[in-house]
Amino acid sequence: MPDAAAPAAPRADLIVTNALIVTADAGFSVIPDGALAVRDGRIAAIGPAAEIGRDAAEVIDAGGAILMPGIVNTHCHAGDSLFRGLVEDLPLEPWLQTVWKAEKAILTRETTRLGATLGLAELLLSGVTTAMDMFWFPEETARAARDLGMRVATGGIFIDFPGVDFVTMDDRIAAAKDFFAEFEGADDILPTIMPHGTYTVGPDNLAAAKALAEDHGALFCTHAAETVAEQADIANRYGRSVIRHLDHLGCLDERTVLAHCVWLDDEEIAILARTGATVSHNPVSNLKLASGIARVPDMLDAGVRVTVGTDGAISGNDLDMWMALRLAATLHRGATRRADAVSTQAALAMVTREGAAALGALDRIGSLEVGKFADMILIDTGPVHAAPLFDPMTHIVFSTAKSDVRDVFVSGRRVVRDGVLTAIDIGGTLARVRALAPAIAASIA
Ligand SMILES: [Zn+2]
Incomplete structure (x- = not known):
């Protein structure tokens, strides 16, 4: 708890908690039971879940999923x-x-x-x-x-x-x-x-x-x-x-x-x-x-x-x-x-x-560190191919599949939720692509 006399930090917009965090910082630190707070699209705090707390407009319980940079x-x-x-x-x-x-x-x-x-x-x-x-x-x-x-x-x-x-x-x-x-x-x-x-x-x-x-x-x-x-x-x-x-x-x-x-x-x-x-x-x-x-x-x-x-x-x-x-x-x-x-x-x-x-952007993206944009993904660790899980980095590199990506955040905005895009309905795009397919096939005939 903050000291009663100290000014309270502004409330976070979002906290992702109960996550296995792979930061990809310079030392590739891993935080086993971690949480990450987002304010104004940037990472405001990252650390053990018990220290970060849950004081935010939105709290996402990751349920042990891996949280890593996009x-x-x-x-x-x-x-x-x-x-x-x-x-x-x-x-x-x-x-x-x-x-x-x-x-x-x-x-x-x-x-x-x-x-x-x-x-x-x-x-x-x-x-x-x-x-x-x-x-x-x-x-x-x-x-x-x-x-x-x-x-x-x-x-x-x-x-x-x-x-x-x-x-x-x-x-x-x-x-x-x-x-x-x-x-x-x-x-x-x-x-x-x-x-x-x-x-x-x-x-x-x-x-x-x-x-x-x-x-x-x-x-x-x-x-x-x-x-x-x-x-x-x-x-x-x-x-x-x-x-x-x-x-x-x-x-x-x-x-x-x-x-x-x-x-x-x-x-x-x-x-x-x-x-x-x-x-x-x-x-x-x-x-x-x-x-x-x-x-x-x-x-x-x-x-x-x-x-x-x-x-x-x-x-x-x-x-x-x-x-x-x-x-x-x-x-x-x-x-x-x-x-x-x-x-x-x-x-x-x-x-x-x-x-x-x-891309000249390591000061803004590429790792989960305070001050950077909250560009991050949650990887489901529930599938059969994720058990047991000893080292999250080994799991990410050698066992993870694209279908394991559950949620995606860019500047703290959840743009993929449970495997579904939130900003657009991709159905219309797919219908138009499929309607164009005969012309595409004919283009090299
Ligand atoms: Zn190319």
Whole structure:
């Protein structure tokens, strides 16, 4: 009880109590019988349930569920969920040509919003509270995220050919600036500049894209070193490997996120470590498209920041960060025959605090600590596959499934309650997607 003479702390808006809290703070502290108080969207207190008490406008008894930070997915194309399962059994290069054909036939602003809502809803329901997303009409993805109540890092797309939206490079720069004008300074949208890759964006446009990002203090994200063919193509064109090329153009720093990085030599890994650029490791996509296995243990040993992404549902068929997390933690053990190649804690960091750091947002999200936004998820520990439960971090990395995510909070707002979205009715979205499916199937016929 507070001292009678001391001013009482303002009442909390929400307290989640009786939870097994995995904070993902710097020491990865775990609070066995914990509680967390939220005030004005931020974490006001966290600690043993007996100390936090229950004085709040709303109290949620977690019933022993795991409370952990919302998952951060650092590479996604949510809108591509419209094309789930459409283009199969091809390696990246012919696969991408078919994907672009389908996208050109189907995507308008309206259908992009539909696909983004579908993909982001899948992410949010599975506990992803922040996603970095690269897609056509990025403002539609930002608006879809806002409707659902989640955070997204997205923004101006750069690609040298006309693309789905049939616009010129000048139009792309103008569109990126419009995006900044609409979303800069928002808590829920992290403006980003997103050139597609070194093989689809020439050196001048890559440098211009990075300059635009720097002008606005924005993030910069591109695909890099995904396949052997891409590395050969860039070496052929510019006489340098992909990472050397990006470094030469001044595109690599702490604000840069590179998706895939499957094919890197030792010096390229050293360049990533020196510049502070982040890798988004996408194991599901890399396996399904037969791209290869990224050198994640070598990157970690070199001090490269490694995070995890799903890529789009057109390559991985769903947006399952739990599958990606488990692969990030197991694949490299098998590939190197070293049981310590990626530790449990390192894997968990990739989808929480490292993901937040990659987006320049570790001061606000990525762990459960006082002062940060209350972006958090409750994981049901009732299922058969959760018994017995000795170590919650081991359970999260190796046993948890997306269907175990029961409740999701963003800035303390419950956006998923008992496995159901609270901000929108997803039924209408599903009906429209299913009605569009025949046209989608016909788009590549
Ligand atoms: Zn991608």
